[in-house]
Amino acid sequence: MIAICLLTCVNSFSQSAITDSLQNLLETAKADTNKVKLLNELCWEYKNSMPDKALKYGKQSLQLATILLENSTSSNQVIRCKKAIATCLNHIGVVYDYQGDYENALNHYLKALKINEDLNDRKNIASCLNNVGIIYYYQGDNYKAFDYYMQALKIRKESGDKNGIAESLNNIGLLHIAIGNLSGDPNDYNRAITCLRQSLELKEELENSPDEPLAIAGEQGVARALGNIGSVYKNRGDLTGDLSDYSKALDYHLNALKKFEELGDKKGIMVALYDIGDVYNMQGKYEKALTYIHKSLNNATEMGAKNELLAVYQKLSELYQKQNNFNRALEYYKSYSQLKDSLFNEENSKRIIEMQTKYESENKQKEINLLAKENELKTSEAGRQAILRNSLIGLLLLTLIFALSFYYRYREKNRNSIMLEKLSLVASRTDNYVIITDKYDKIEWVNEGFTRITGYSMQDVAGKEPQHFLRGELTDMETKKRMEEKKETKQFFTEEILNYHKNGNPIWLSVSVNPILSKNGEVIRYINIGNDITEQKHVKEKLESAYKVITKKNEEITGSIKYAKQIHESILPEDEFKRIFPNSFVLFKPKDIVSGDFYWCTANRKRIVIAACDCTGHGVPGAFISMIGNDLLNRIIIEKGIDDPAAILTRLQEGVHLALKQTDRDAFTTDGMDVALCSIDMAQNTINFAGAERPLWLIRKNTQNNLEFVDIKGDSNGIAGMYYKQVPKFTNHQVKINPGDTVYLSSDGFMDQFGGPGNEKFGKKRIKELLLHIWHLSMAQQKEKLNATIESWRGCFEQTDDIMMIGIKF
Amino acid sequence: MKNLTMKGDFKYPEIAFDAEKGILELSGNCIPERAGDLFMPILDWVKNYLQSPREATVLNLKLTYLNSTSKRYMVNLLELIKSSQSNITVNWYYDNEDDDMLDLGESYKEVVGLPVNFIPVTK
Numbered sequence: 001m002i003a004i005c006l007l008t009c010v011n012s013f014s015q016s017a018i019t020d021s022l023q024n025l026l027e028t029a030k031a032d033t034n035k036v037k038l039l040n041e042l043c044w045e046y047k048n049s050m051p052d053k054a055l056k057y058g059k060q061s062l063q064l065a066t067i068l069l070e071n072s073t074s075s076n077q078v079i080r081c082k083k084a085i086a087t088c089l090n091h092i093g094v095v096y097d098y099q100g101d102y103e104n105a106l107n108h109y110l111k112a113l114k115i116n117e118d119l120n121d122r123k124n125i126a127s128c129l130n131n132v133g134i135i136y137y138y139q140g141d142n143y144k145a146f147d148y149y150m151q152a153l154k155i156r157k158e159s160g161d162k163n164g165i166a167e168s169l170n171n172i173g174l175l176h177i178a179i180g181n182l183s184g185d186p187n188d189y190n191r192a193i194t195c196l197r198q199s200l201e202l203k204e205e206l207e208n209s210p211d212e213p214l215a216i217a218g219e220q221g222v223a224r225a226l227g228n229i230g231s232v233y234k235n236r237g238d239l240t241g242d243l244s245d246y247s248k249a250l251d252y253h254l255n256a257l258k259k260f261e262e263l264g265d266k267k268g269i270m271v272a273l274y275d276i277g278d279v280y281n282m283q284g285k286y287e288k289a290l291t292y293i294h295k296s297l298n299n300a301t302e303m304g305a306k307n308e309l310l311a312v313y314q315k316l317s318e319l320y321q322k323q324n325n326f327n328r329a330l331e332y333y334k335s336y337s338q339l340k341d342s343l344f345n346e347e348n349s350k351r352i353i354e355m356q357t358k359y360e361s362e363n364k365q366k367e368i369n370l371l372a373k374e375n376e377l378k379t380s381e382a383g384r385q386a387i388l389r390n391s392l393i394g395l396l397l398l399t400l401i402f403a404l405s406f407y408y409r410y411r412e413k414n415r416n417s418i419m420l421e422k423l424s425l426v427a428s429r430t431d432n433y434v435i436i437t438d439k440y441d442k443i444e445w446v447n448e449g450f451t452r453i454t455g456y457s458m459q460d461v462a463g464k465e466p467q468h469f470l471r472g473e474l475t476d477m478e479t480k481k482r483m484e485e486k487k488e489t490k491q492f493f494t495e496e497i498l499n500y501h502k503n504g505n506p507i508w509l510s511v512s513v514n515p516i517l518s519k520n521g522e523v524i525r526y527i528n529i530g531n532d533i534t535e536q537k538h539v540k541e542k543l544e545s546a547y548k549v550i551t552k553k554n555e556e557i558t559g560s561i562k563y564a565k566q567i568h569e570s571i572l573p574e575d576e577f578k579r580i581f582p583n584s585f586v587l588f589k590p591k592d593i594v595s596g597d598f599y600w601c602t603a604n605r606k607r608i609v610i611a612a613c614d615c616t617g618h619g620v621p622g623a624f625i626s627m628i629g630n631d632l633l634n635r636i637i638i639e640k641g642i643d644d645p646a647a648i649l650t651r652l653q654e655g656v657h658l659a660l661k662q663t664d665r666d667a668f669t670t671d672g673m674d675v676a677l678c679s680i681d682m683a684q685n686t687i688n689f690a691g692a693e694r695p696l697w698l699i700r701k702n703t704q705n706n707l708e709f710v711d712i713k714g715d716s717n718g719i720a721g722m723y724y725k726q727v728p729k730f731t732n733h734q735v736k737i738n739p740g741d742t743v744y745l746s747s748d749g750f751m752d753q754f755g756g757p758g759n760e761k762f763g764k765k766r767i768k769e770l771l772l773h774i775w776h777l778s779m780a781q782q783k784e785k786l787n788a789t790i791e792s793w794r795g796c797f798e799q800t801d802d803i804m805m806i807g808i809k810f
Numbered sequence: 811m812k813n814l815t816m817k818g819d820f821k822y823p824e825i826a827f828d829a830e831k832g833i834l835e836l837s838g839n840c841i842p843e844r845a846g847d848l849f850m851p852i853l854d855w856v857k858n859y860l861q862s863p864r865e866a867t868v869l870n871l872k873l874t875y876l877n878s879t880s881k882r883y884m885v886n887l888l889e890l891i892k893s894s895q896s897n898i899t900v901n902w903y904y905d906n907e908d909d910d911m912l913d914l915g916e917s918y919k920e921v922v923g924l925p926v927n928f929i930p931v932t933k
Contacts, residue, residue, distance in 0.1 A: 616879045670845065670882035693917070716917030721882045748878065751910065759820075761875055764910050800841065801877060 036065045036084045043091045051099050058092040079119065086115040086124060093131060097138075106135045126155040126164055133171065142179050149175065163217055166202035169195045170225060177232055180239075189236040193229060200225035223259035223268055226252050227275065234279055243283070250279045270299035270308060278315065286323050293319065310339050326400050333396070433509075435528040441465045444525075453509070453532045455502030466528070472500040483513070490515050490523055496533065508537040561593045561620065568594050568623050571630045577601050580608055581808045585783035589749070589790075589803040596622020597747045597804035600633045607643050608680040610806075614694065614747035615673040616721065618802045628659045629673050645677045645690035646730040649719065653692075656720035672720030676745045680737075685810075687735045687743065693718040694748075696733075697768075699775045700741040707775065709768055710735070742775060742809045749803035750786075755793040762793055782807055814855045822848060823873065827855060832864030837872035837903075840880035849883035853890060860894040867896060872903040872931075873911065881914065888922040899927065906930035 022042050039061030046054035065088060069081035093108035113128035133148030149172045156164035173195035180188030203225055206218030230252030237245030253275045260268030277292030293315050300308045313336035320329035433450035437443050443461050451457050454470065461469065471480065475498050486493040494512040501507050511530040518524045577586065580603045588597070596615035601608065611633055615625035632655040636642050642651065652675065656662070662669045676694035678687050689696045691714015698710040712733050737743075753762045774785045786805055811829045818824030823838035834856070842848040859867075869891060876884060891898050902915040912928065919926040 614878065616882065670879050670886075672882070674878065713913075716920045718878075718882070721885075752875065752877070754820075754875075761908075761910065763908065764913075765907075 033065075033068060033080050033084055036061050036068065036081075036088070039064065040084065040088050040091055043088070043095065047091070047095045047098055051095050054095045055092065058088055058095060061088045062092070082115055082119055083121070086112045086119070086121070086128075089115070090124075090128060090131065097131070097135065102135050102138055106132065109135065122155055122159050123161060123164070126152040126159075126161070126168075129155070130164075130168060130171065133175075137171070137175055137178065140178075142175060142182075145175055146172070162202050163206055163214060163221070166199045166206070166221055166225075169199035169202070170221070170228065173199060173228060173232070177228075177235060180232075180235065184239060186236055186240055189232050189239070192232045196225055196229045196232065200229065219259065219263055220265070223256050223263060223265065226256035226259060227268070227272055230256060230275060230279075234275070234282070237282065246279050246283050250276065250283075253279060266299060266303055267305070270296050270303065270305065273299065274308070274312060274315070281315070281319060281322075286319055290316070290319050290323075306339065306343055310336060310343065313339060321400075329400075432529055432531045435466055435526075435530075437466065437526045437528070439523050439525065441467070441526060453501075453507065453530075454499070460502070470499040472498075472506065474498055474506060475500075487513065487515070487526075490517060490521070496537075506534075507532055508534040558593070564620070564623065565594050568598075568626070571627065572598060573601050576603075577610075583779055583809040585779040585807045587750075587783050587786050587803065587805040589787075589799070590618070591749070591799045591802050592619035594620060594623040595802040595804075596626055597749065597802040598626040598630060599745075599804065599806060600630060602638055606681065606683065608678075608682065609637050609643055609648075610678050610680070610745070610808075611648075612676045612694065612745035612747065612804060612806055613673050614675075614749070614802070614804070616671050621671075622802065625656075625660075625671055625673060628656065629675075632656065632659070643679050644732065645679050645688050646732045648677055648679075649675060649690050649692050649730040653719050660720065662720060670721045672718055674714075674718045674748070676714060678743070678745070685737050687737055689714075689733045689735065690730045691715060692730065694745070696735075697744040697746075697771065698735060698737075698741060699744070699771060700738065707772055709772055711768075737810050739810055742807060744771060744808075745806045747802060747804040749799075749801040750790060750805050753790055753794055753800050753803065755795050755797045759797060762790065779807055779809055811858060814852070825852065827852075827859070829859055829864075832867040833870065834859075834867065835870040835872065837870075837874075839874050840876040840884075842877075842880065845877070845879035845883050849880070849887070853883075853886060856887065856890055860890065860896065863894065863896040863898070865897065867898040869898060869900045870903065871901065871915075874905065874908070875911075876914070885918065885921060888918055888924055892922055892924045900924060901927045901929055903929045903931050906932055 022038060022045065025038055039057045043054045043058035043061060046057065062085065065081050065084045069078065069085065072078045072081055089108045089112035093105045093112065096102070096105035096108060109128050109131045113125065113132065116124040116128055129148045129152035133145045133152065136142075136145035136148060149168055153165065153168035153172065156168055173192045176188050176192035176195060180186070180192060200222060203218050203221030206214050207222060209215045209218060230249045233245045233249035233252065237243065237249060253272055257269065257272035257276060260272050273292050273296035277289045277296060280286070280289035280292060293312060297309070297312045297316065299305075300312050313332050317329050317332035317336060320326070320332060430447070431449055431452075433453050434445075434447040435443060435450060436445040442463050442465060446456070446458055446461060456469070467480070479495060479497050483493075483495055483497070486495075492512065492514050494510065496508065496510050499507050499509050509530045510533045511528055514527040514529070515523045516525040516527060572588070574586070577584065577599070580601060586599065588595070588599075590597070596618045597613065598615070599610070599612050601610040603609075613626065613629050615622045615629060617625065629652070632652055633648075636648055636651045636655070640651075642648055652673075656672055660669065660671050662671075674693040676689070676691045676696055678689050678696065680687050687696075689712055691712070693716065694714050696712045696714075698712070700708055700710070702708045712735065715730050717729065751762050751764050751767050754760065755762070770786070770789060774782050777785065790803065813829055814825055814827035816822065816825040818838040820839060821841040823836050823840050825836055827834040836852075840848065873884075888900070891900065902918075904911040904915060912930075915926060915928060918924070
């Protein structure tokens, strides 16, 4: 509802002349500036009632004035004509403004502004600035609106135009309200109050003016200002929850009402009545609210003010709902939605007529047909919206049914049968099914939704118990039992149950049962509401069974891999390694359950041989290769007694080729492994090392007692895979070792781990720095440090590959 | 013949093999679970291309990481290039702070016995 009143300005106060007499005058008028004035006045008088006519007169006036201007002989004449044109443009702007055609309105206001500026007509410049501001206000461009309002205010202050100042302040106040509604800042409302109060004071002064039009403008202004201030307080109260704002709002609106009544301003009275009712509504005084809104309704009906009626209907429906008077709530909601539909259609037809006149002159019948079609479509769209709205009513009233059941239980009021009938009427509109049964659960009424879902009509089921015909052999006994038990508690409950359609097809229903209780707490009725969830159930069942299959398969696979892990771990010589190298660590982190990394060691009196192997792939495929590698190392080193590292790698290469049948020289095969292999002579304190794409790192103190990182790169070819095409070329490297020297062997998993701030590889550089940094720590601490570092590096990224890092301190 | 192109992501490299221009470019990471799925189409395409290559071909490798299986497939790719008698330039681009990738490139050069241009890239 328009609870606020904007003040659109014209350069002259409207005369109370009757349009008829104006028209009479027009017929006899000569084509001079007087006729222009006459046409202008007619345009103004018709602006509300017949905007088309108003525009016609306005344009005639403009045309005539332009001709007169061209034929002007004296400068006085020119000025007179220009003034008339400016007035006319402003009038036309107002007509467009009232029509909501803001683009055209703005256009005409700006043209008028230009002419008034040429004429240096301060008063009218201010009027135009004000009107332009209003258009921007309507369009929500608050900053531009503010700018224009302020320009207008400045001029009016300079020229001491009290009425103008008051109107500017009023408009600026309203702008602050709009800004406040957007910002939610109560300070905006405070600013609005300041402006509006100033406006009120000025208007009060004008009331006593000897100039009659000014006095009338004053009285009107006072009434409007009072109403507007009331609205700000109401808005501020809504925002802050400060109840004293509502009392203030009420005071102002009551005063505004009094003033409008004195003025006999029907529209003002209607608006004030509504506003008073609305404030009472917010105060929870629904009876009083209803009284005022009903008065407003009478006025609105009398005036045929449809937009206001719409708001009134809506408010009445809301109020009756709050009072639990659902009959009337429904009644007004219906009125509301019907009116809304008709307004929608009216708006459409209006647009069509507008378009028709626009195009008629050009005789473009084609376009008109097209528009008519569009209208047809829009009307059917309106129909669809009506259906939507109806189902919304249904939904609303279903909610009311729930509320009602609680209402009766707690307030212990009697329900009357008329109410039930009404509710049934509403219930019949919903897509859900509704069954109303008596206290013995015998059906009194079912809605159309019930027939749609179950196939049974009202005649089929009247007097029967729903469970006797709806349930069937597959209905779950437990659910049935549970429902009976829940009914005993006389409380609302919901269940999902398998029922049967009249044709025998099973249907899944979601049911909510609402017992209606009498004063003494006895069940007198049940209202059951439900909907068909068969489809959802089917989908759910399918998903569940698929999920079960997947879970089972996953369990089986994981189970077998976990078992494989036990076997795989048994090849790792954990205890043997610890025995040979008491001062050592092995960081072993498979990417998956089983790993493609493995280490191998053996010792006799003279020598220790240790291998760190990184098989291609990871997980199960990696683990398979590692089993082959482990077996081959056993055969080559233990059975055949070979202890030369390069020779071992060469044999390993041949062995993997054979085992994986990599004999087809044209096939691309990649399976194989990278190996770092050391043969340690404990008597000589030397390490013989050979690497297949894996290095040996050694940290020791050199002769200057500085820490030294020795990086012995292995050969560039790995074991097996496509490398079989090369003649195996592995090189032995001999290193002397001293007590305290630490040797590190690893797979590439550690340095290839992605992570860190840039999700990059950990890299060899960082490993080198890290190892030098932790070298002095005990082996257990080093392992812990390495693990913590790589875990925090990895962060939330997945592990890139299997990780293995072995450290041995001599 | 049709060009071979693929958009890259964290685990797969970007492939831009242009038969018309004779420019083959691989860039990014190679961390596929099944490296064959990535490399077999590449190897097939290159085999096909080498049947009638351009007068001069450039293979630009701008790789940032290869997992161990991919490393082995890369050898296959380079061997294919080497076995062809045509004029092919191999450019190995590497981040000048990433010694690992330089090492890898150098080991390919050694293992395959193919001339490779090493081009450091500053981040």
